[in-house]
Amino acid sequence: MKSPSATLLAEVRTFRQNHPDVRYVDLIALDIPGHFYGKRYPVEMLEKVAAGSPLKLPQNAVLLGAQGGLFKIGDYCFNDGDPDANRRLVPGTLKPVSWESQPLGQMLITSDGTAAPIEFEPREVLAKVLERLQHKGIHPVVAFELEFYLFDKKLDKGLPQFARDPLSGDADDQPNLHIERLSRFSEVLDDMAQTAQEQGIDITVITAEIGPGQFEINFGHCDDGLRAADWAALFCRSTRGVALKHGYRASFMAKPYLQFPGSGMHVHVSLYDAAGNNLLAAHQQQPLRHAVAGCLELLPHCMPIFAPNHNALRRLGGTVNAATRASWGFEDRDACVRIPESDPRNLRIEHRLASADANPYLVLAAILMGLEHGLEAKREPITSLNEDRNSGTDFPVEMLDAVRAMQQQPVVRDKLGAEFVDVYCENKRQDHLAFQQEIHAREYRWFL
Incomplete structure (x- = not known):
């Protein structure tokens, strides 16, 4: 059985072979209001993440309001130093984006399944229930x-x-x-x-x-x-x-x-x-x-x-x-x-x-x-x-x-x-x- 990193690495390499014109991949996750946030990664850097390099985004990106702004919620956002939190790639979700003017890919990321999942991340909430x-x-x-x-x-x-x-x-x-x-x-x-x-x-x-x-x-x-x-x-x-x-x-x-x-x-x-x-x-x-x-x-x-x-x-x-x-x-x-x-x-x-x-x-x-x-x-x-x-x-x-x-x-x-x-x-x-x-x-x- 392949390890998670080996499976992800194979997925990324297969994607690159099938879509050689794609230079960037959007790594995306859903925030509390239901909007996607994330980062646009060069595809060669994505291969490093798949191989085990850390993938970090601000924890408080999950807390964005409907218009994208941050609210003071307890100690989050303004009293916590805006820390990063680990994310992982979701296997099987690396796909081409055909509706943009340039060739792109996209892939879901999540904190569930990491060493310290974000308790208020929507996907993590569902993962716990399941x-x-x-x-x-x-x-x-x-x-x-x-x-x-x-x-x-x-x-x-x-x-x-x-x-x-x-x-x-x-x-x-x-x-x-x-x-x-x-x-x-x-x-x-x-x-x-x-x-x-x-x-x-x-x-x-x-x-x-x-x-x-x-x-x-x-x-x-x-x-x-x-x-x-x-x-x-x-x-x-x-x-x-x-x-x-x-x-x-x-x-x-x-x-x-x-x-x-x-x-x-x-x-x-x-x-x-x-x-x-x-x-x-x-x-x-x-x-x-x-x-x-x-x-x-x-x-x-x-x-x-x-x-x-x-x-x-x-x-x-x-x-x-x-x-x-x-x-x-x-x-x-x-x-x-x-x-x-x-x-x-x-x-x-x-x-x-x-x-x-x-x-x-x-x-x-x-x-x-x-x-x-x-x-x-x-x-x-x-x-x-x-x-x-x-x-x-x-x-x-x-x-x-x-x-x-x-x-x-x-x-x-x-x-x-x-x-x-x-x-x-x-x-x-x-x-x-x-x-x-x-x-x-x-x-x-x-x-x-």
């Missing part, structure tokens, strides 16, 4: 679905414009689910799918969604939770790049139009034992009910993860298939937790609450935490929407309320890590306050 489940004999299989909008590349006074229909040249301003929209936008959509596949992402179904210029991409079911979240993160990056190449602007913003549906991140999760038996299907599906109860119990305390910004909170309620309360149901897209019809082998939950711009590592960590808590607590869920359309429990829809609910919940603190919860909640609080520090033109119209 490791704990594995020790309990629980093996998740995960599939993400992501909705996004296409806009015209040019903004109009900072506001998005409808994407132009390539066939007619007119704005694609009619909300519909017509299959013909896939044909009319096939050039850019096909390029997005092909580029994602080049990144190692298992793309399956493409759907035209209800909103004008809105589409959904489904990923294959994956028995590696970290890889499944990697796919979601990398897809967002490549899709934005491909859209710009074709004269569009792709956005995973949760609610770009008040009058049209928002964009969600739907996550399908099955749980299996070491023998491949579906744990949720055992004992007349009683574990499924327990898992649903756990998800719903912790959901109101994970809202800063599922709806991570002011705009994401706008998406909840008021439009088709967006829940206003923590609820569940069989084959019900109005529920936060939907149980799709399936045979016992493929029985799963579909968690539908998260916005498309949420951090996929943290969304999956929060969902798995809820399932784990439910299986342990063994409580019955509230009445399903199939039995009572008014069933559900309230969750906070204001960011400061959501932050307080998350920071004070003992199960969340225990299973996601108290250090992460405190850092994450303060990051969201500071982002929210910074967002409020601008007077909108509407305020002058109303109050001047």
Whole structure:
């Protein structure tokens, strides 16, 4: 068996042979708000890192706010000397970048698996949850679905414009689910799918969604939770790049139009034992009910993860298939937790609450935490929407309320890590306050 460094070195050398024109590789990781940060390395230096040379980046890069600035969070950022922290290369993620003007490569990096992982790094948070489940004999299989909008590349006074229909040249301003929209936008959509596949992402179904210029991409079911979240993160990056190449602007913003549906991140999760038996299907599906109860119990305390910004909170309620309360149901897209019809082998939950711009590592960590808590607590869920359309429990829809609910919940603190919860909640609080520090033109119209 090859050592990790030998495997990485072989990956880098194979990449250089197959892409001799690539001189630089972007080493990237996702920060707390879900943006990529990193460094652009000469490919020959990457070979040295793969062989074992240290790879260090500032620890506090993980703490960047939505606009890239640093907030004072405890002793981090301003009282800690801004130390470096070790990162490692993620095997299998070195791929060519085809949407830039010059040949490039990109590769994921992470602190999980290093001697001193960063406790609040999103990928590390998920890695800990998955490791704990594995020790309990629980093996998740995960599939993400992501909705996004296409806009015209040019903004109009900072506001998005409808994407132009390539066939007619007119704005694609009619909300519909017509299959013909896939044909009319096939050039850019096909390029997005092909580029994602080049990144190692298992793309399956493409759907035209209800909103004008809105589409959904489904990923294959994956028995590696970290890889499944990697796919979601990398897809967002490549899709934005491909859209710009074709004269569009792709956005995973949760609610770009008040009058049209928002964009969600739907996550399908099955749980299996070491023998491949579906744990949720055992004992007349009683574990499924327990898992649903756990998800719903912790959901109101994970809202800063599922709806991570002011705009994401706008998406909840008021439009088709967006829940206003923590609820569940069989084959019900109005529920936060939907149980799709399936045979016992493929029985799963579909968690539908998260916005498309949420951090996929943290969304999956929060969902798995809820399932784990439910299986342990063994409580019955509230009445399903199939039995009572008014069933559900309230969750906070204001960011400061959501932050307080998350920071004070003992199960969340225990299973996601108290250090992460405190850092994450303060990051969201500071982002929210910074967002409020601008007077909108509407305020002058109303109050001047």
